[in-house]
Amino acid sequence: MxxxxxxxxxxxxxxxxxxxxxxxRSVAQIHALLHIAPDPMxxxxxxxxxxxxxxxxxxxxxELQSWKLVKASRQLGDRRDHFTSIRDMFDLVTAVVEGRRxxxxxxxxxxxxxxxxEAEADxxxxxxxxxxxxxxxVMQMFDTWYAEISRLSRPMHxxxxxxxxxxxxxxxxxx
Amino acid sequence: MxxxxxxxxxxxxxxxxxxxxxxxRSVAQIHALLHIAPDPMxxxxxxxxxxxxxxxxxxxxxELQSWKLVKASRQLGDRRDHFTSIRDMFDLVTAVVEGRRxxxxxxxxxxxxxxxxEAEADxxxxxxxxxxxxxxxVMQMFDTWYAEISRLSRPMHxxxxxxxxxxxxxxxxxx
DNA sequence: CTGTTGTTTCTGTAATTACAGAAACAACAG
DNA sequence: CTGTTGTTTCTGTAATTACAGAAACAACAG
Numbered sequence: 001m002x003x004x005x006x007x008x009x010x011x012x013x014x015x016x017x018x019x020x021x022x023x024x025r026s027v028a029q030i031h032a033l034l035h036i037a038p039d040p041m042x043x044x045x046x047x048x049x050x051x052x053x054x055x056x057x058x059x060x061x062x063e064l065q066s067w068k069l070v071k072a073s074r075q076l077g078d079r080r081d082h083f084t085s086i087r088d089m090f091d092l093v094t095a096v097v098e099g100r101r102x103x104x105x106x107x108x109x110x111x112x113x114x115x116x117x118e119a120e121a122d123x124x125x126x127x128x129x130x131x132x133x134x135x136x137x138v139m140q141m142f143d144t145w146y147a148e149i150s151r152l153s154r155p156m157h158x159x160x161x162x163x164x165x166x167x168x169x170x171x172x173x174x175x
Numbered sequence: 176m177x178x179x180x181x182x183x184x185x186x187x188x189x190x191x192x193x194x195x196x197x198x199x200r201s202v203a204q205i206h207a208l209l210h211i212a213p214d215p216m217x218x219x220x221x222x223x224x225x226x227x228x229x230x231x232x233x234x235x236x237x238e239l240q241s242w243k244l245v246k247a248s249r250q251l252g253d254r255r256d257h258f259t260s261i262r263d264m265f266d267l268v269t270a271v272v273e274g275r276r277x278x279x280x281x282x283x284x285x286x287x288x289x290x291x292x293e294a295e296a297d298x299x300x301x302x303x304x305x306x307x308x309x310x311x312x313v314m315q316m317f318d319t320w321y322a323e324i325s326r327l328s329r330p331m332h333x334x335x336x337x338x339x340x341x342x343x344x345x346x347x348x349x350x
Numbered sequence: 351c352t353g354t355t356g357t358t359t360c361t362g363t364a365a366t367t368a369c370a371g372a373a374a375c376a377a378c379a380g
Numbered sequence: 381c382t383g384t385t386g387t388t389t390c391t392g393t394a395a396t397t398a399c400a401g402a403a404a405c406a407a408c409a410g
Contacts, residue, residue, distance in 0.1 A: 021279065036303045054371090059388085079378080111188040128212075161317070255356085
C-alpha cells in the first residue's frame with residue numbers, strides 16, 4: 001500500500017497522540033493505518049507499510065482487538081486474516097472511553113474503596129478520612145452518570161450532542 | 176507529617192494512577208499528599224514526607240500549579256510558600272479535564288486540520304480524504320459539546336449529574 | 351553583609367519501554 | 381507429508397523517563 005505524505009502524517013500524528021493516551025506508538029500507528037485504509041489489510045501488508053516487525057504487528061493487533069477497535073475478518077479464497085478498524089466514529093469514541101474507564105477509572109475507584117476501608121482501623125485522622133471518602137464519592141457519582149448516559153440509545157446521544165449547552169434551557173422548566 | 180498506612184496507600188495508588196494518566200509518579204504523589212493533607216505544606220515538609228529530592232518537589236509543584244491543581248499561599252510571619260491542592264472535588268475534575276483537553280485533544284484536532292488541508296493537494300485518494308474529514312468533524316463536534324457544557328453554571332452541572340440517564344425522559348417531549 | 355527559601359540547570363544512574371529479529375509452535379489446506 | 385499463516389516467547393538493544401544530588405543563582409529579610 002502506498003502512502004501519500006498526508007497519510008503518513010496522519011499516521012505519525014496518531015502515533016504521537018497514542019503515546020499520550022497510554023497506547024504505545026506502534027499500536028496507535030497500526031490503528032491509524034487501518035482507520036484510513038479503504039480496504040481490510042493483512043498483517044503482512046501492515047508490516048510492509050509501517051516497517052514494523054511481524055511480531056509487533058501481531059501483538060499490536062491483539063491489543064487493538066482487546067480494545068475492540070479492530071476486527072479480524074475473512075475473505076473468500078484467502079486463509080489470511082484481514083483487519084479493519086471500527087468504521088463508525090461514534091463506536092470508536094465509545095470503545096475508547098469504555099476502555100479507559102475499565103483500565104483506569106474502575107481500578108482507581110476499587111483502590112480508593114480499599115484505602116477507605118483500611119482507614120477505618122489504622123488511626124487516620126477524621127479530616128483525612130473525610131477527604132478520602134469525598135474523593136471516592138465524587139468519582140463514583142461521575143461513574144454512575146457515565147454508566148447511565150452510555151445506556152441511552154444512539155439517536156438520543158446524537159440529540160444530546162447537538163443540543164450542547166442548550167440542554168440547560170430545557171431543564172429548569174421541569175424542576 | 177506522619178502518614179498512617181492507609182494514607183501511604185492512598186498516595187501510592189494515586190501515584191500509580193497518575194502514571195497511567197500521563198502525570199509522572201512523583202508529581203501524582205505530591206498531589207495526593209496535598210489532597211489529603213489537612214493543612215498547607217511547605218516544599219520541605221513534602222520532601223521529608225515523600226522522600227523526594229528537593230529539586231523534584233520544586234519541579235513537581237510547578238507542574239501541578241500549571242495544571243491549576245495546586246496553589247501556593249503565604250502565612251503570616253513565614254517567608255516560605257505553603258501549598259494546598261484544590262479542595263473542591265468538582266474544581267479538581269474540571270481542572271483535570273480542562274488540562275487534558277488542552278494538552279491532548281486540541282493539539283490532535285490541530286494536527287488533523289493540518290493533515291486534512293495537506294491531503295487536498297498530494298493525491299490522497301478520495302475515500303481516505305473523506306475518512307480524515309469525518310474523523311476531524313466528529314472530534315470537533317465533541318469538543319464543541321464540551322465547550323458549551325463547561326460554560327454552564329455549577330448548579331446546572333450538579334443537576335445534570337444527578338439527573339443522569341433520566342435526562343432522556345425530559346428531552347423527547349420537547350422535540 | 352549573612353541566612354533562608356526557592357528555582358533552574360546539569361550530571362549521572364537506574365528503571366522502564368518499545369522495539370527488531372529469531373525461534374518454536376499451532377492450525378490447517380491440499 | 382509440505383507450505384502458509386499467525387501467535388507466542390525470548391534475547392538483545394536503543395531510547396526514554398524518572399529520579400537524586402550538586403551547584404549556581406535570585407530574591408529578600410534583617
